[in-house]
Structures are given as C-alpha cells and as structure tokens.
Amino acid sequence: MSSGVEPVAVQGMERGGQERVLDEKVSRIGGKVKIEEVLTYMAAPAGNEEKVQGEESSLGEGRSKGEERVSKKKGRGSGRGQGEEQAGDKQLVKGQGKRRVDKGRVEEQGRDKQRKQSREQALSEKRGRGQGKRRSVEVRDPDRERGGASSSGSSRASRCPAMSPVGPAWPRLRILWVLWALLAVLLSSWRLWANEDNQECTWQVVLNKFETVGKNDGSDRFFDQEPLETVDNLFGLLVDAPIDPDESYLGFPYYLKINYSCRGESSEALVRKGHLTGLKPMVMVTFQSPVNFNRWKLDHLQIQMEAAPFRSKNQCRAEEVCVMSWYTPMPLKNGSVVMRVDVSSNSLGPFIPNKRFQVNINGFLQRQQNNKLQFTVGHELLNLKPRYFVNVSSRPLWYTVDQAPVLILGGIPDEKSILLTDTSFEDFFLVELSIDSCWVGSFYCPQASFTATIYDTIATESTLFIRQNQLVYYFTGTYTTLHESNHGSGSWVRVLATECIKKLCPVHFHSNGSEYIMALTIGKNEGYVHFGTITGKGRGCWQPNLTAVSTVPLPWSARGLEFLMILGTESYTSFSMVPKGMSYNPYTNLLFIWGNFLLQSHSTENFVYLADFPKELSIKYLVNSFRGDTAIVTETEEIWYLLEGSYRVYKLYPSRGWEVYISLQVMHQSSLYAPNETMVTLFYEDSNLYQLMYLLNNRQGQIVKRLMPVEQLLMYQQLSNRYLLQQQGSHMTLSFRNVCPFTVMRLQNLPNPQRYTRQERYRAQPPRVLEPSGFHTENSLALYQGLVYYLLWLHSKYDKPYADPVHDSTWHWWKNKKQDQDYYFYLASNWRSAGNVHIDMMSYKKLYDLKAGNQLPERIFLDKGTSYRFSIFLTVRGRSFKSESEHGLTFPLRSQLGLGLGLADPSCIHAVVKQKIFINRNSALFWVTLSDKSFCFDQGISGHHLVKTSVTIKVVGSAGHCFQNTMQGPRMQGNLMVPVLIGCPPGKRLAFDITYTLEYNRLQNKHYFDCVHVNREMPCFHFRDTFYPFFLIQDMVTGDSGSFKGSYVLKVVGGGPNLDNIREYSEEEIYRFNSPLDNTKSLIWTTKNTTIAKDSAFNVMSHQSLGIKWLCLQNSPCHDTVPHSIFAPEFFFKVLVSNRGVDKSTYCDYQLTFLLHIHGLPLSARRSFFILMVSISIFLSLVILYIIFCLLLPLMVKTCKFLRWKINNIITSEFYYTHSSSSRVLSSTSETRSSVSSRGSFQVAEKNKAEPEKIGKKPLT
Secondary structure (H helix, E strand, O other): OOOOOOOOOOOOOOOOOOOEEEEEEEEEEOOEEEEEEEEEEOOOOOOOHHHOOOOHHHOOOOOOOOOEEEEOOOOEEEEOOOOOOOOOOOEOOOOOOOOOOOOOOOEOOOHHHHHHHHHHHHHHHHHOOOOOOOOOOOOOOOOOOOOOOOOOOOOOOOOOOOOOOOOOOOOOOOHHHHHHHHHHHHHHHHHHHHHHOOOOEEEEEEEEEHHHOOOOOOOOOOOOOOOEOOOHHHHOOOOOOOOOOOOOOOEOOEEEEEEEEEOOOOHHHHHHHHHHOOOOOEEEEEEOOOOOOOOOOOOEEEEEEEOEEEEOOOOOOOOOOOOEEEEEEOOOEOOEOEEEEEEEOOOOOOOOOOEEEEEEOOOOEEEOOOOOEEEOOEEEEOOOOHHHOOOOOOOOOEEOOOOOOOEEEOOOOOOOEEEEEOOOOOEOEEEEEOOOOOOOOOOOOOOOOOOOOEEEEEEOOOEEEEEEOOEEEEEEOOOHHHHOOOOOOOOOEEEOOOOEEEEEEEOOOOEOOEEEEEEEEEHHHOOEEEEEEEOOOOOEEEEEEEOOOOOOEEEOOOOOOOEEEEOOOOOEEEEEOOEEEEEEEOOOOEEEEEEOOEEEEOOOOOEEEEOOOOOOOOEEEEEEOOOOEEEEEEOOOOEEEEEOOOOOEEEEEOOHHHHHHHHHHHHOOOOOOOOEEEEEEEEEEOOEEEEEEEEEEOOEEEEEEEEOOHHHHHHHHHHHHOEEEEEEOOEEEEEEOOOOOEEEEEEEOOOOOHHHHOEEEEEEOOOEEOOOOOOEOHHHHHHHHHHHHHHHHHHHHOOOOEOOOOOOOOHHHHOOOHHHHHHHHHHHHOOOOHHHEEOOHHHEEEEOOOOOOOOOOOOEEEOOOOEEEEEEEEEEOOOOEEEEEEOOEEEEEEEOOOEEEEEOOOOOEEEEEEEEEEHHHOEEEEEEEEEEOOOOOOOEOOOOOOEEEEEEEEEOOOOOOOEEEEOOEEEEOOEEEEEEEEOOOOOEEEEEOHHHHHHHHHHHHOOOOOOOOOOOOOOEEEOOOOEOOOEEEEEOOOOOEEEOOOOEEEEEEEEEOOHHHOEEOOHHHHHHHHOOOOOOOOOOEEEOOOOEOOOOOOEEEOOOOOOEEEOOOOOOOOOOOOOOOOOOOEEEEEEEEEOOOOOOOOOEOOEEEEEEEEEOOOOOHHHHHHHHHHHHHHHHHHHHHHHHHHHOHHHHHHHHHHHHHHHHHHHHHHHHHHHHHHHHHHHHHHHHHHHHHHHHHHHHHHHHHHHHHHHHOOOOO
C-alpha cells in the first residue's frame, strides 16, 4: 500500500484530535532487525499514490525555522520553532557480539550527556507546550542521519495561539479537507482532558537470562526450557524459614526485566523516582492451554507476581543507586509455549497504562559451540533491501490462533527468505531458509517458470509449513515443554512428494488434541484437497478429498441495497462471480465466500449477498478476529471492514476518514507513516487490527507494526457525512447529527468471572529483604525463582485421587508451618531471619475471589443447564419512550431503543432479555440471561471436545455509529460478542472423599480396623466390613468442593496382592469381576440394591447406596490370596469410578481411578481344609509322641541306670589294668635311667681329672 500525503496548516490547535497509538520502528544494529515501540500522539498516511513520486526529494529542502529534524541514528530531535523538543531521551547501546536491539530499551552515552539532555528538556518545556518522545533506529546505515520530526502540543482548546505550518512543504489539501480535520480536532479535544495532566508513560519489558540479571546490555531470546538446579543450594541455608528442607527447589532460566519511560524524561531517573514513591509493577503471566490435551493437563492458568527492585551491577558514584530495574521470574509450564505478560502498576507513583507483551518460546534456535544462538531453519540475513517490499503486494499471515509461538511470513520476490518473529512482530528476523530450490516440472505437474519465492507459510504450535513452487516442506521446532525430549527436525522435510501443490490453506483452530492443514493440488490430481493432521510429535499425516468449484453470475436485484437474500428467484447480471476463497468462524458459524463478491451464511445453505462491496473489486484475502470483526484486503490493496452480524461494509483505506486521519498525523510528524509505504500484511491481535508496513523515507527503509485505527476512521467518516453549517447572525455555526441511539452504555451486575471463564490464578510476592533500601540481591531473586517454581509444581501435581482435608494445592506446603507463623514474623521483625530474607506464607496462594470488571469475559463455559446473567444500562438519546393504551387502559412505558441477541446455535442456547425503564433518568436497563438447553452435548472429559458457539448482543442502530472515548482512544460500542463453550468446563474433577468415608464407615460398622502397617495416604478397609464410598466434585478454579450426588458406575479394573504386582484387567475380566449378570463365579463385590445400567450391565450406584460387600468368589483374582506373613492376607484393588451414561445432571464425564487397600481377606475352603488337616496331623503326632514318652519313661529310666552301671564297671576295670601295666614299665625304665646316669657321671669325672694335667704342662710363653 503506497500513499502520498498533503499536509494541512492549522492555526491555534496543537493537541486536539490526537490519539494515543504505538509508534514502532524497525532497527538493525549489530545485524538484528528490530521494531522499536514508542508512545506518541499521531495519525496515519493518506492514500494519494500519484503524489508519492517526487516527494522524497523535497523532504530535505527548504526547511524553515519552524521545522524540526530528527536524527534517526540517535533518536533525538531538535526543533527551532515554537515548542522545541527532543524525540527520545536515550540512545540505543550497541553491544559487541549482540545481534539484537532491546525493545523499549535505550541507554545514555554518559552522565554529562544526561545532564545536558535534562537541561535541554527543561528549556524545551519552558518554550513549548508539550514534548514528544520518539525512538528510531536506522535499518541500513546506522551512521547516517535522516530527516523527520516529532512534535506534539499539549494545550487546551481555550489556549490557541497562532502557529506556523509544520512538516515538509507538501502540496496542500483542499479547504474542505482542512475543515474536516478541524472538525475532528474539535470533536476529539474534549476527550483528552484526562490525558493532559498525566505524563505519557509506557512499560518496557525485556527478557534476561538467570546469569545476566542486573546487567544493562540488552535482552535474551526465549530459548532455554530446562529448569536450573542452582537454586536448591540457597534454600539449604534457610534454617528458620517456612520451607520443607527435604524438598528440591528448582528455578527458571529467565527473568523479566521491567522499566518504564515517559515523554521527555530520563528513564533511569523515572525508575528511581517511581521506586521512591512506592511504585511496584504487577506482572500477570497467562499460560496458553496446550493443543494435545491427551498428554498435558488442560487448564487455563495465570500467575500474578510483584516485581522486585534490583540495583544495576554497573559502577555507580551514588551512595545508594544510579540505575535500577524491577525483576520477576519468567515462569514456564509444561504444555505451554505461548505466554502473555500483562504489566500494570500498584496505583502508586505515576500513572502508567497497562500493557501486554507476547513472550513466546522460540524452538527454532540452537546454541553453537561459542555459546551464540543461530536459527535451525536457515541463516539470518542482515540486509533489509527495498526490493523485498516496495511494489510487492501484501500477503496473509496464517497460523493456529492463540497457539503458534513463532509466526512466519513469506512472499519476498525471488528469495527463499521469510520474516520470522516470536513476539508478534514487535521484533523480527529476516531468515534465508536452508532448503533446496528445486523445480520438478513435468507433464503431470505443469510449472510455467521457476522462482525461489516462498509463497505460502503456516505456523502451528511446534511446526512450520512452507510452499515453494509446487513443493511443500515442514520443520518441527525443539520444544521440550511439549514433547519432553528433543523432537526437533534436523532439516526441512518434504511432504506430498508425488503431488503438485497449488496452495496451502490453514485451519485456524485446533480440535481433538491435534492441529490441521489443507493442501490444494494442481495437475493430474487437480480438484483434490489433502487434509493433514499434525500429531503431538509435530508430524503430519495426509488424506485426499475431492472438491469442486463452480462459477455463477452476480445477482442484478442487489443494486441500491445493503444486502440481498439469495433464494433463486432473483434476476442476474452478465457479470460472473469469480470465487477465490472461503473463511469460516466456528464461534459464529459464519461462512464467507469471497472473490469479486462477498457472500455470508450462518447455515451453509442460505446465503446473503453483501451489495455494499463493489463487484469491480476483487478480494485477495480476509482477516478475521473471531470476535465479531472482519477486515478485507483487495487486489488493489484497499482495506474494507465488516462488523459480523451487520450487512454494511465500510471502506477504511483509501477513504475520507483516512485522509482526515493522515492530515493529523502529518501535523505531528508521525514516524509510523511515510509518503512512500507498502503494506506487508494485515492481522488481528487481541481484537485490534494491525498493519505491518514497510516505510521508505530518504532511501532509508524500515518495517513497522502500527495500529489500524478502525474506530477513528469510522468516526471521521461519520463526521464528514453528518455535519451542518448554519448561519446565526454574522457568523456560521457548526452542528453535528449524532445517529447513535444512546449516550451511555454500561455493563452491570456481572457475576464473578472465574466460575465462567475457568481461569485459575495464583499470587506470588517476592520474599521480604531485610535491608533498609529494600533492594533485592541475586540470592533473594534466586529464592523468588525457587518459590514460584515450587508453587507451579504444586499446581501441576495436585491431581491425587484421594482428596485432601483442605481443597487447596498449597495446603501441603504450609500445613506443618502454620503454627510457627508468628515465630517467623518475630524473626523478621527483629532482622534475624536466615539469609536476610523473610518468606511470608500468605504471599503464595491461589486466588478464588476475583471480582468482575466492566467488560464481558473473554469467553464463558456453560455446563448442562447453567446460566450466565448480567445487565446492560443504556441512557437513551432524546426522548425515546412511549406508552400504548387500549380500551382506555394505559399500559407501561415502552422504549423505542431495541436490544437484539444473535445466537449462533439456537438449538443449544436459550436467551432471555427483560427490560426495565427509568423514565426519570431517560434510561433503560436490560437484563440478559444466557442458558444452556441441556441437550447440545453428550458427555466428555473436563475441557475436552467442547462445542464452540457464541452470542452476539447489538443495540439496534448502533453498528458503526456508536463510540466511547477512552484514554486509549475511541472504542466501538453497542456491539458485543461473547464466545460460549458448551460442555464439561475445565478444572472440574472427581476425588475420593477419604475423610468422610472413614468417618461414615466407622459409624455404620461400629468399628474400624486399620492395617498393621498404617499408611496415612492410603488407609485400609477390612474385608468383612461393609464398604461405603463417598466422592467429591472439586472445582479447581473456584475452590468449591461438594459431595457428588449423581449416579456412577464402579468397576475394579486391576489389582494385586501388593503394590509391585498390580496388573490391569482385560475387558472380559472387568465384565466378569464386576457385572452382577456374570455366572462364572468371578465377582469381586456386590451391593444390596442392585441397579443395572442399560448399556454396560454394571451396577449403578449413588451416594444413597447401601454399601459394598466384598465377595472375592472362586474365579476372582482376590480369591485364595496367599498370606506373606503371620497376618491376614491383603489385596490392592484398582477401582474406576465413572458417571458416563448414567448421570444426566452434567455434561462432565467424571473418571476417577484410585487404589483401595483391603485387608483381612479369607482363605479358600480347600486351602483352609488343607491347613486344618496339616495342623491336626501335627497336633496328633505331638500327642502320640507324648503318650509314648510317658509310658516308656520308667523302663527307660531303669535301662538308663543299668547302662550307666555297666559303663562305670567297664571304665573301672579298664582303668585298673591300664594302671598296673603302666607301673611295671615305669620301674624298669627308672633302673635303666639310673645306670646310664652313673656311667655318664664317671666318664665326666675322668675327663675333668685329665684336664688339669694338660694345663700344668702348657708353656708360659
């Protein structure tokens, strides 16, 4: 979309007609393409394409003193006329090795420059009436400045000094356009009173890794998904703290870093000021529920956190702080890759509007050996060339709604490159895909020419699909939170290799736990549609289907009408209808068929031809918000708008309203608009319509994401058609005719939202740091990480079949610490808490008492027979009440103001509207009740297979005419659309009420015998006692917990003698073990009041049943259980409880499986008889042995004595003979020894006698 703009010189009006929008620019510093986001007052480009040529050369010439320049290198403007201002108080820091420019993050280059800027800002405030703030970054040449300016006034309408024309010297518009611009300014100025006294501030959020907390050098990509174990060591130091030291505490890999900035002021000074005035950012993280509900727990979860102040690690000369920010953990949840982060204030400090950020996991990155990230789908390009976008038509952005974390957009001519973003184009990357540019042309697959262009791109939860020529590829990202393992693709995978694919078509919503995609063929199989199913592993399977398209002529009878109901009796023109596509909204059941026409149908049988759309145009694609709004883009890049439920199509661009709007933007020198611009795509985000635009100004190109101001354009068009100039005296007066039928519209008496939205919310506050300044440390932030992680871990694990005494997931966390709460507070009050932090147990809990706001919820869930009731208060414009009388009787007043309800499925929902008139207030109150008709849905598991429908509420005559002025701009009124999901709401479950079951069984059986080895988590029940089970319906969202009073079927589906030997039973075994119709003697249990279900032949029970008697008959698995100890046998039964098919009070198919421990089982008769016989035999043997022993005892004693006497005699005689023989031997031996000794002594004496003689004869020498 290209447009040229003619400025309007307006005197005496600087601020009127301004609108607060997001000014976003594209930057590439260090090789990264990035969109910058700025709050400013501005308006949009006009649509004169013929005026674009030659405009560029005049931008830099002939600038007067009243003109302003903006350096796009530094993002700072300097003006020389009235109200000199700066467009950006900071500069972007370019870090070495960094490829990304932080969104909303700007740094000053030095303290001297900061003080100089402050003086310049103060001087600018004295000279002018307002300041503008803008941040911009060059795309191609960071060192080159380019022209432009940004300014905005802030005076009231009563202060209107003359002013010089601003902006480039473009040709002027006609006087009528000047008048319309002035009228828009006059009408819009009154709604800005609330903004004039407030600074224009905005939140800034970036992502920091766990290791880079406190550093000011940019942000990180959301890539790592594994928890960190380094946090657990810190919890081990907290000796006197309300935590369980035996638990393991983990942390998340990222923090959210939060700042804010205001127009014309230093961000660092603002953050310090906000901290000192008590400002605390409140962060709400919303996790998108997973597609594959069969693998992951299906819930709608939010966590509300308070940001903790933290000082920067940079050197600081101040005593306390120079640079600071707020930090919160960035939590992760299994099954969720899309997160919304809403930032708000705690109502202290400056007024900062709430802001939403998309923080999604990018699974298409991988870490290199040098610790840098690179894309797995290709390599990044750093040069954003103009030929990629200039004179290139726009293309649709296709993805699975609310589920795709990464969006891709192709259509770059002759390049196999795409735009890739994980922040909904707040920033993006230009990536060249690593695919083989093949061209497989043949007789059966005709291809006129080859091109590298990526034509069709579709993003799903974990997989990307592209089409190049006739080839289709897919790539699966690495998402461990979805697959619990590395299932990423190594390269692009080609599918449908034997087919020639002409077009890929998206399926916008997932269903049955899977995502879908369609492919249209050409060539020999032309006419076939391949339907692909994306499974939980990111792979797809394809099924072909044949379809056909025919051409019919356009109806002639539609001229002069808004719409025409086609019944087959109309006259037709010779102008053929050329269909090009279809679009379907599953909530409203509205089908669009479009081409050079626009048909819509609610029944797919009867069609309505919208005659407002000219047949000379051809629709290229439709963009649906699925909340009641539809945008239309034609082949000539025109933009049209349709409000679903109405039949009028509004032209947004080019239009008179667009020209009025663009003239205001030219006055304010908006950086979001340029004389030469091209629309890349058009898409909805949070019910707001956005354009992705390529702006070319002074040979500098950039891509920006900007809001398409639908409401403002409709307002300006309404003003241009409904104003009147009247002569009153000597001057002309201006008057308007407001066609809106009411002046005030308010929603009242809205019920508490959680019961209907099924949104679970937790609250977590940072631990209190025992430091006078209140700043946190790295350790306290790490503790905050561990506490938030443990809180979400308790939520994920809170699915035990045995209900806790307290229905709350955090009850186990604090149940043993509550009694010591005062002690922990005493330690904190005296600054004696371990680790200098205090953990308040009340700061980590689940919220059940959320209150309704002033808007309808995002969606509502209706169970069987439930209702949703609220009221709408309308103040009527003028007198719109009348009374009717008949036969002299006066009837109550009737309002001519009508309220209509459109039901997408009248067979499912019943709506009732009751009116109450307040004639003294000229108002009417409409009570609206939406009810389920109780037969639209069968039964399903909680949150599964819900029926999508909706209710549209419209005030008659308000479509496109009624607007409400808010601080964020005008908002359309009188048209409400509420998506309704019918079925079993998520967050409901059936639980075994063990507390009441034990109490009731003890009361009825007069006793209770537990197992010898007591298990508090699984109490035992005795086999001989009647078993009375009770169950609870627990609402995980609202915290309600009540007795289940419906009917149910109880089955034993498994069991074993111990926990290690439990096995699952087959379907045949389940029937034999549980059905009272079985005659094989296999029953495990029975009831006194037997009621058999019609279809399943099982006992139907309720809370009024008389109890269960355990049987364990001959062929049952629990029969004849062998005991493993001296205690009675025991058995573990795996019990399934379900109400499917027997309970008509709810849509919920409650299924509960739990283990039941039964002890005291009897033995079989055979085994008992065998044990008896063995016992008797042993006893008799012992008796006989005793009798024999008693009779033979005297004889045995006598025999023993005789044997003893004999033994003694033998021993005595043997001793005698042995002693006599030994005496003789000893005497002979002694004589021999004496003779030998005497002989030896004689020899010794002789020897001794001879030795002296030898000594005497020895010489003296």
